Amino acid sequence: MTGPLVGVLGGSGTVGRVVLDRLAGYGTGPLRVGGRDPGRTRAAAERVGGEPVAVDLADPASLARFCAGCGVVVNAAGPSYRVLDTVARAAVAAGADYVDAAGDAAALAALGRGAPAGLAERSALFSAGLMPGLSGLLPRLLAEPGPLRRLDVYVGGATAIGPLSAVDALLTRGPGFGTALAAWRDGRVAENALAPLRSVALPGFRHPVHAWPFLSAEAAALAADLGVDELRNYTVYVSENIPEALATAWAADDRPLEEHVPAVVAAADADVALDGPWYTLLFHARPRDPARGGPTRLVVRTPDSYALSGVVAALAAHRLAEGGVPPGARPAAEVLDPRAVLDALAADPLVDGVELG
Numbered sequence: 283m284t285g286p287l288v289g290v291l292g293g294s295g296t297v298g299r300v301v302l303d304r305l306a307g308y309g310t311g312p313l314r315v316g317g318r319d320p321g322r323t324r325a326a327a328e329r330v331g332g333e334p335v336a337v338d339l340a341d342p343a344s345l346a347r348f349c350a351g352c353g354v355v356v357n358a359a360g361p362s363y364r365v366l367d368t369v370a371r372a373a374v375a376a377g378a379d380y381v382d383a384a385g386d387a388a389a390l391a392a393l394g395r396g397a398p399a400g401l402a403e404r405s406a407l408f409s410a411g412l413m414p415g416l417s418g419l420l421p422r423l424l425a426e427p428g429p430l431r432r433l434d435v436y437v438g439g440a441t442a443i444g445p446l447s448a449v450d451a452l453l454t455r456g457p458g459f460g461t462a463l464a465a466w467r468d469g470r471v472a473e474n475a476l477a478p479l480r481s482v483a484l485p486g487f488r489h490p491v492h493a494w495p496f497l498s499a500e501a502a503a504l505a506a507d508l509g510v511d512e513l514r515n516y517t518v519y520v521s522e523n524i525p526e527a528l529a530t531a532w533a534a535d536d537r538p539l540e541e542h543v544p545a546v547v548a549a550a551d552a553d554v555a556l557d558g559p560w561y562t563l564l565f566h567a568r569p570r571d572p573a574r575g576g577p578t579r580l581v582v583r584t585p586d587s588y589a590l591s592g593v594v595a596a597l598a599a600h601r602l603a604e605g606g607v608p609p610g611a612r613p614a615a616e617v618l619d620p621r622a623v624l625d626a627l628a629a630d631p632l633v634d635g636v637e638l639g
């Protein structure tokens with residue numbers, strides 16, 4: 283392997299294991315694997331012939347040691363709200379490019395406050411997962427042939443949620459994350475514009491689902507970027523289990539967030555028990571010029587949304603390892619080529635359907 287050393291922090295986790303597998307498969311470069319538990323980290327490293335390194339991202343000295351010598355550092359540890367820009371700063375200080383499988387607007391803003399000098403030469407890609415990530419990248423394909431009047435985004439299904447990600451899910455409320463029931467209309471956020479869709483049949487989804495309008499920060503940025511007149515963004519659930527668990531937690535906001543984690547994990551498990559794990563991304567575009575050619579609908583299906591986030595982070599790291607990405611910090615969706623990513627997804631065993639038409 284002739285590429286740069288790639289360090290994967292959290293390589294023993296659900297997302298990190300897939301990052302490692304794919305990077306090994308792509309032949310991106312030699313691999314370093316980081317985590318707190320030496321046994322789990324060693325086992326993850328052995329699977330890909332990588333170098334295990336004990337590191338706690340809360341310990342700056344161990345984090346600096348982990349990043350030293352890496353050309354690219356991938357963060358697959360969390361929870362994202364606590365990681366923020368910690369690993370990105372250590373990576374850039376060590377002269378490495380950076381990929382975060384999570385990390386949203388809050389992480390980018392944190393890195394922007396007193397941005398490290400090294401960012402003038404290094405690239406840091408955040409939100410390199412499924413949502414945020416693919417949800418902000420793939421719809422760009424539908425806008426390539428010409429401007430859109432309207433874009434509808436539906437992402438969801440049934441998937442197990444680990445305790446770490448449950449905290450991040452519980453935090454997807456309030457400014458910086460998005461606005462429930464809002465749409466994007468004519469260049470701005472239109473509050474209370476949409477209602478939940480209950481028992482709605484959607485192309486690519488196994489059976490009728492509940493779709494909750496949520497204009498995420500990513501969706502709003504996408505709408506502004508593409509100049510669409512209207513964007514409707516929905517999070518899709520197979521039952522009321524998760525919306526109810528989140529609503530209960532948010533109603534009791536005098537309690538520490540961590541107390542609500544078991545209920546969110548159990549709600550996701552109950553959804554999976556209904557019909558097994560499955561997850562769909564559906565994008566539907568209405569061009570401004572109805573006579574315009576080109577695709578108007580894209581469907582991507584996977585049995586494992588968490589694992590697929592690892593594929594996206596690996597593709598972002600591989601892209602950085604190839605070189606030529608402009609320096610600076612931005613969401614991965616603004617840098618990756620949607621066509622190249624879709625082609626890679628279509629060939630990936632974790633994707634069981636891609637329809638573009």
Ligand SMILES: NC(=O)c1ccc[n+]([C@@H]2O[C@H](COP(=O)([O-])OP(=O)(O)OC[C@H]3O[C@@H](n4cnc5c(N)ncnc54)[C@H](OP(=O)(O)O)[C@@H]3O)[C@@H](O)[C@H]2O)c1
Nearest residue numbers: 292294295296297317318319338339359360362411412413
């Ligand atoms: N964008 C998306 O669509 C998307 C989708 C899924 C997940 N995510 C995000 O990806 C992140 C990982 O999720 P996951 O489900 O893979 O979590 P996970 O299975 O719990 O794995 C976490 C990994 O991070 C390591 N880790 C945890 N705390 C650490 C610390 N302080 N220092 C160093 N390593 C640490 C763990 O190993 P040790 O315990 O040995 O340290 C483990 O390898 C989360 O932030 C999640 O929100 C994003």
